[in-house]
Amino acid sequence: MSLIELQEVVKTYGSVKALRGLNLSIPEGCLYGLLGPNGSGKTTTLRILSTLLEPDSGQVHVAGFNVLGNPRAVRTRLGFVAQDIALDKILTGRELLQLQGDLYHLRSSVKDLRIAELTARLDMDSWIDRRCGSYSGGMKRRLDLAAGLLHQPKVLVLDEPTVGLDIESRTTIWNLLRELKSLGTTILLSSHYLEEVDVLADRMAIMDNGRVIAEGTPADLKKELGGDRITLRVQEFSDENESEEVRSLLSSINEVSHVVINRSQGFSLNLVVDDQNVLPLIRQCLERAGFSIFSLSQSRPSLDDVYLRSTGKTLMDAELELAGKRDVKLESKKAMR
C-alpha cells in the first residue's frame, strides 16, 4: 500500500503553473527521492503533503488520509522538515524540541526520552542547551530534523535536507535516514543532488516543470538508458552552429543515439553508443567532414543523463534558465500566512 499518493495534482500561483497534473505514489517503507531542478515544483509538492498548501485540484493522501478532508490525521502521522529552517533564535535547541513535543501532545516522559535519544543520535549534546541563534547551518539542520522526528512519524517528508551542508552533517543525516528506513519509516526527500538520490533512494522520480518525467529505481532508470555515455568536443569552445553540424553528422550513424548539445558545457555533445566499436566510426565520420576530436570521455549512464534524456537539458541548464526568472523574495513574501 502506498503511504503517499498524489493524483493529477494541479497548483498555480497566480499565472505561474507550479504543478501541472502531478502523479506520485510512494510505497510503505520506501526511501523515495524527488529529483528536480530549481523551480520544478518540489517544494510546492511537499508543502501540499504537509497540509500547508491546498492543491487547486487533484487527490492527495498521506498514510491513507485525505490532506483536505482530514488534515489533523495527516499532521499527527507526518514529520515535515522544511526547506527554510525556521528556528526561534532566542530559545535553546532543547526548548525548541520541548515546544515541538507539546505541539504534538507527547506525554512529558515520552518527550524527555525522545529528546535525549535524538540528541545523542544526532550528536547534539554539546550545544543543545545553547540558543539557536548561535548555531551553524549544520547544527540548525540537525535540530530541525530532530524536531521533525520527535513524534516518531510514520511518514517523513524532507525538503532538500542536506543542501549547503558540510560533509560530516550530511553523512550524519544520510545514515539517520537509512536507519529510519530500516525501522519502517516511509521517507520522501527532495533534492537537486543527483548523487544524493542515487546513493540514498530506493525509488525516485524526476520532476520537471510541475510534472514527473521519469520514475523508477535509480538502477532501472540508468539501465533503461543503456549503452555508454560519451561526451565529445571538436574544439575547446564550440559555437551553436558548429555543434549543430556535428550533431547531425553523428545522428546519421546507426549505432549512435540520443545526441544532445550540452549548452552549459561550451556546446559539447552528449551521446549514447551501443558498444565500444563505434568509436572509430565516429572518428572517421567527423574527420571526413573536416572535424577533429578535441576531447572525448566515456562513462556509464548516470542520473544526470536520465535528466538530460528526458528534458533535453542538463540539470544545470534547467537551473540557470529558471534562476533568472524567479523572484525568491517575492515568493517567500507570498508564501507567508
Next chain:
Amino acid sequence: MTGSIEFPTSEPASQMQLASFTQETLALTRRLFLQLARRPSTLIAGVLQPVIWLILFGALFSNAPEELLPGGMSYGRFLGAGVIVFTAFSGALNAGLPVMFDREFGFLNRLLVAPLISRSSIVLASVIYITATTLIQCFSIMAMASFLGYGWPEPGGLLLTVLTLVILVFAVTAISLGLAFSLPGHIELIAVIFVVNLPLLFASTALAPISFMPAWLGWLATINPLTFAIEPIRAAYGGSVDLHTVLIHAPYGDVNGFGCLAILMGLSIGLFFLIRPMLNRKLA
C-alpha cells in the same frame, strides 16, 4: 488501514482534547515568556516611557491653580489614570508583533504543520501573554504614581481598575492581532503602531479634561475608547467606585461607569468577532 492501527480511537475523548489544548496553549505561552525573560527591553521601555510622562507632565502643571481641574484634583493624580491606560494601550498594541515575526520567519508554519487541537491556541497564548505583561507594566506605573504621591485606589477601586484594564487590553490585542495577520510585514505593523499611539492619547481625556478642549476635540475624546477606560480608573483613584455616577459629559449624552465598561466590553467582543474570519482564513 495502517494509519489507524496505532491510534485505535480516531478522535480522542473530549477530556483528552482539553488536556491537549491546554498543553499546546501553555507551551506557546511559555515560549513568549522565555523570549521576554531573555529580551526584557521592550517590557522595560514600555514602563520607562510612561514613568517619564508621569514625572515630566506632573511637574509641568504642578503649580497650576488648585481649582483648575474638576473636583479640585491635583494634576498629578488626574494624569495618573491617563498614563496607566496609555501604558496598557501601547503595551497591548504590540501584541501582534511576535505573531508577525513568526509569519515572516516561517515559524508559524511549524505551528501549522503540527496537529494542534485548535489553532485558537496560537491566539490564546498571545492574549494570555500580553494581558500578563501589560498588567505587570501597569502595576509598575501605579506603584510609581503612588510613590510620587498621586495616590492608590481602595480595594474596590483596584478591582475596577484591573477589570477596566483587562477589557481594554483584550480589545487592543484583537486589533493588533488582526493587523498582524493582514499587514504585509513588521515594518508596516510598527508604522501603524507608531502612528496610532500618540494621537489616540492626545485625543482622549488622559492629559486634559474635556472642558479644556475645543468642541471638535471634545467630540473625538468622548468617542475614543481610551476615554472609556481612563474615566472609571480616574474615578477609582478619586475614591468612587459607584458605577452609576456619570463619568463623561459627552455632547451626545452622559455616560456613567456602567456605560464605560459596557462600551469597552462591546468593543472587545465585537473586535474578536470581526477578526475571527480573518484568523480562520490565515490559520485554516
